[in-house]
Amino acid sequence: MKDTIYIVGHRNPDTDSICSAIAYAELKKKLGHNATASRLGEINKETEYILSYFDIPVPEYLQTVKTQVSDLNIDRVIPVSPEVSIKTAWMLMKKNNVKTLPVADDYERLLGIATLSDITTKYMDTLENNIISASKTPLRNIIETLNGKILCGTQENFKTSGNVVVAAMSPEQMKPYINNGDIVILGNRSDAQLKAIEQGANCLVITGGCELENEILEIAEKSGCVIMSTPYDTFATARLINQSIPIRHVMSTENLITFNIDDFIDEIKDKMLQTRYRSYPVVDDTNKIVGFISRYHLISQKKKKIILMDHNEKVQSVNGIDEADVLEIIDHHRIADVQTGRPIYFRNEPVGSTSTIVANMYFENGIRPTKSIAGILCAAILSDTLIFKSPTCTYIDIMTSERLSEIAEINGEEFALAMFKAGSSLQDKTPEDIFYQDFKEFTLGKYKIGISQVSTVGTENIHEIKDIMLDFMKTINKNKNYNLIMIMLTDVLKEGSELLFVGEEKELIAKAFNVQPGESSVYLPGVVSRKKQVVPPLSAAVE
Numbered sequence: 079m080k081d082t083i084y085i086v087g088h089r090n091p092d093t094d095s096i097c098s099a100i101a102y103a104e105l106k107k108k109l110g111h112n113a114t115a116s117r118l119g120e121i122n123k124e125t126e127y128i129l130s131y132f133d134i135p136v137p138e139y140l141q142t143v144k145t146q147v148s149d150l151n152i153d154r155v156i157p158v159s160p161e162v163s164i165k166t167a168w169m170l171m172k173k174n175n176v177k178t179l180p181v182a183d184d185y186e187r188l189l190g191i192a193t194l195s196d197i198t199t200k201y202m203d204t205l206e207n208n209i210i211s212a213s214k215t216p217l218r219n220i221i222e223t224l225n226g227k228i229l230c231g232t233q234e235n236f237k238t239s240g241n242v243v244v245a246a247m248s249p250e251q252m253k254p255y256i257n258n259g260d261i262v263i264l265g266n267r268s269d270a271q272l273k274a275i276e277q278g279a280n281c282l283v284i285t286g287g288c289e290l291e292n293e294i295l296e297i298a299e300k301s302g303c304v305i306m307s308t309p310y311d312t313f314a315t316a317r318l319i320n321q322s323i324p325i326r327h328v329m330s331t332e333n334l335i336t337f338n339i340d341d342f343i344d345e346i347k348d349k350m351l352q353t354r355y356r357s358y359p360v361v362d363d364t365n366k367i368v369g370f371i372s373r374y375h376l377i378s379q380k381k382k383k384i385i386l387m388d389h390n391e392k393v394q395s396v397n398g399i400d401e402a403d404v405l406e407i408i409d410h411h412r413i414a415d416v417q418t419g420r421p422i423y424f425r426n427e428p429v430g431s432t433s434t435i436v437a438n439m440y441f442e443n444g445i446r447p448t449k450s451i452a453g454i455l456c457a458a459i460l461s462d463t464l465i466f467k468s469p470t471c472t473y474i475d476i477m478t479s480e481r482l483s484e485i486a487e488i489n490g491e492e493f494a495l496a497m498f499k500a501g502s503s504l505q506d507k508t509p510e511d512i513f514y515q516d517f518k519e520f521t522l523g524k525y526k527i528g529i530s531q532v533s534t535v536g537t538e539n540i541h542e543i544k545d546i547m548l549d550f551m552k553t554i555n556k557n558k559n560y561n562l563i564m565i566m567l568t569d570v571l572k573e574g575s576e577l578l579f580v581g582e583e584k585e586l587i588a589k590a591f592n593v594q595p596g597e598s599s600v601y602l603p604g605v606v607s608r609k610k611q612v613v614p615p616l617s618a619a620v621e
Contacts, residue, residue, distance in 0.1 A: 081383055083113040083405065086140060086396050088389035090517040091117055093125045093501075095388040097458035098432040100137060101451050102387060102408065105436065108445055113385075116140035118396055122515035124501025124533075128457045131493075132450040132486075143382040144398030145343045147360055150380070152369040157182035160189055160326035163219040164197045165318070167325045178357050180367040181329045187365045188336065190329035200328040201320060208241050209320055210261060213327035217281075217304065223322035224283065224308040224315060230295050231281075231304030238280045244316050249273035263315050268294055275303050283319070285312045336361050339368050343376060350376075388432040390416045390424075393519050408435055410470075411609055415521075430471040433458035434478045446485065453486035460494040461501075464533060464570050468607045495535060498570055502534035509543070509550035513565060520613060523620040525583060528554070530565040531575075531608050544578060548598055551580045562586060566608060574603040590615035 085103045087095025099115040106113035115137040121129070129136060157180040158167055167179055177194040200209075210220075217236040220226065239259035245252055249269045256262060258278035264270050266288035274282055275297055281304040284290065288307060298305050308315055336359045337346050350358070350373055357370040381403040384396065390407050391414035392399055404416065406423040410432050427435050433455045440447045447455065459479040463471035466479075483490040517530040547565060555563045562581035569575070578599050579587060587595050590612075591602060605611045 081112065081380065083111055083383045083385060084116050084140060084143065084396075085113055085385045085387060086116050086118055087387045088391075088394040088518065089118045089396075090514050091119055091121060091125070092388075092516045093122070093128060093461040093497075094431050094433050094458040096121055096125050096137065097128065097454040098408070098436045099387045100134060101433065101436045101447065101455050102385070102439075104447075104451055105440055105443070105445065106385075109443065114138070119514075122501060123503055123507075124461060124497055127497055127500035128454055132453040132457075134450055134454060140396060142342075142397040143384055143402040145381060145401050146339070147337055147341050147343070147346065147371060148339045149382060150343075150371060150375045152360055152371045152375055153357070154369045155180060155367070157186055157188070157367045158192075158325060159184075160329070161216060161219070161324045163215075163223050163322045164192075164201065164325055164328060165223050165321035167192055168194070168197055168321075176370075178370060179325070180359055180370075181325055182367050185364075186367055188334075188359060188361055188367045190326070190331040191334060191359060192325050192329040196328040196330065200323070208239075209323055209327075210242055211239050211259070213323040215323045215327075219322040219324060220281075220283075220319065221306060223318055224306070224310060226283070226306040226308045229284070229290055229305045229307055230298045231302070235302050235304050236281060242316070242319055243279075244312060245270055245274060246312070253277060261319070263312060263319070265312065272297065275301050279303060281306070283308060283315055285310060285315050334359065337371060338363070346371075347376065386416065387436075390414050390426070391520075392416055393521065408432055408439075410435065412613070428472070430466075430468055430475040431459040431462035433462070434472075434475045437478050437482055438474070441481075447482070449486055452482040453488060456482035456486055456488065456490060457493065457497055460490055461497065461533070464568070464573075464606050465491060465494045467570065467573050468610070470607045470610045498533060498535045502532070509546050512543075512547065513550060513554070518608070520616075522613075522617050525561040525586070525620055526559065527583075527616065528558075528560050528563040529608055529612060531568060532565065533568045533570055535570055544599070548578055548580060551578065555580050566605075566612065568606050570606075573606055574601065575605045576601050577605075586616060586619045589619035 085099045087099045096117060103113045103115035117137045117139055121136055160181050171177060171179060171194055179192045180188055181190045181192055182188055217233045238261050242261045243255055245262050245264035252273050256274055256277040256279055259280045261281045262274040262279045263283045263285060265285055268291055271282060271294050284307040287309045335353055339360055339362050357372045360368045360371050362368055381401060383405055384402045385406040386395060386404060387408050389395060390409050404418045404422060409426050410429050413426060425435060429435060437455045456479050459475055463475050466476055479490055512532060513530050517528060520527045551563050560581055561583045562579060564577055564579035566575040566577055576599060580598060593600050
């Protein structure tokens with residue numbers, strides 16, 4: 079499957095940021111890409127109203143694009159059951175050229191790790207003669223390992239509790255060596271077979287594929303003795319039978335070092351260097367095994383692919399952008415400080431909304447947006463241009479919006495008023511909600527400046543909480559070391575903004591707007607655009 083392309087707007091997203099990302103993701107899908115729209119913060123009431131009206135889900139939140147374990151080409155492995163024999167496990171290792179196998183339950187949840195070293199160590203431990211009983215090896219494992227055939231008995235009869243004995247002596251000499259519950263390996267001598275049953279052997283393994291006399295089978299059945307035949311000779315059978323023990327008996331279960339599929343690479347590097355194991359299991363949030371990771375996998379890490387919408391400043395972008403592969407930037411703001419390692423598609427136009435650019439990319443490609451996509455694009459243009467009253471608005475914005483409103487079957491102006499009314503509602507909103515619903519941070523020269531904007535249809539409700547907002551802004555200014563922080567209370571109908579501000583560099587406001595501001599506020603008639611009427615004058619004042 080093609081790598082996912084994450085299309086993201088800026089932090090504290092406004093309507094244009096969210097809607098342009100959603101629409102561009104849909105366009106990318108139509109053009110054959112695996113794209114998804116994401117958001118970097120909570121959507122505001124205005125955007126919520128628009129998405130609900132056109133029945134479009136809110137994009138998933140994207141916390142970071144830092145490289146994670148999921149971005150690596152880790153070794154994908156199929157876990158084995160804890161009951162599988164060590165012979166089968168060894169054959170799987172050899173077949174897949176691996177030295178470690180995950181052991182998991184029926185739901186693929188990790189139980190332990192079996193290494194080639196675990197298998198060889200246990201197999202070479204010849205002092206443990208009763209390993210078959212100690213490991214509670216099931217009968218089917220012995221049958222599979224010895225390529226055996228059951229002649230008498232079932233799993234229920236298999237209740238061995240003793241050693242594995244090779245009966246390479248006459249029947250008279252067998253008595254001291256065979257105890258109750260033993261597994262006895264022997265050939266086709268019927269007298270030896272009877273003697274082993276009499277001594278209480280729980281299982282006979284007949285080598286060389288020999289047939290048994292009916293009398294032996296009848297006696298064995300009455301005694302509850304299991305009898306199987308194997309095509310292997312006695313030496314091979316004695317060598318192979320210990321390979322039938324289940325892998326759970328040799329696997330490691332304690333002090334396992336595992337990594338989650340969502341862990342960040344810079345967080346696991348140190349642990350890898352401290353422990354220096356050959357490989358480490360990777361699991362998901364349910365402890366389901368995903369694969370194995372080794373140090374060499376860190377070399378093959380794939381950067382997340384992202385497209386930036388409605389911004390091109392690092393401070394406004396997704397966390398970890400320096401570790402991501404930026405493919406494109408679609409924007410209508412000033413060119414800022416996002417840097418890329420190679421040439422990219424950068425489309426920046428002096429229009430009132432990024433959604434205007436996206437809509438025209440649909441038309442340029444001969445693609446008609448769906449009714450819902452046309453609706454959110456139209457709403458975003460109306461929002462960003464303040465129903466075409468913003469000085470950032472262009473003829474292209476107006477014509478594009480009219481074309482989109484026809485496709486969406488809405489009256490643009492009526493919808494915009496309802497949209498602004500929904501967005502300016504202060505019901506259940508805290509000062510933090512109001513301030514951060516459309517907030518951007520700018521670095522102008524040596525100054526760190528934060529500017530929020532709230533567009534309303536009448537600012538009476540906003541004025542009622544001016545003192546609360548100023549107190550909140552003072553706290554933000556102190557905690558985050560801004561030189562100047564402000565909020566624009568923009569009245570769409572009156573076409574003006576009241577500017578509330580706090581910070582040590584208040585004189586910048588006087589220089590930028592040629593006014594004598596009060597202690598914490600000033601009304602700016604005709605000023606409705608942060609991008610074109612606030613940031614440029616402030617930048618000039620800084621210079």
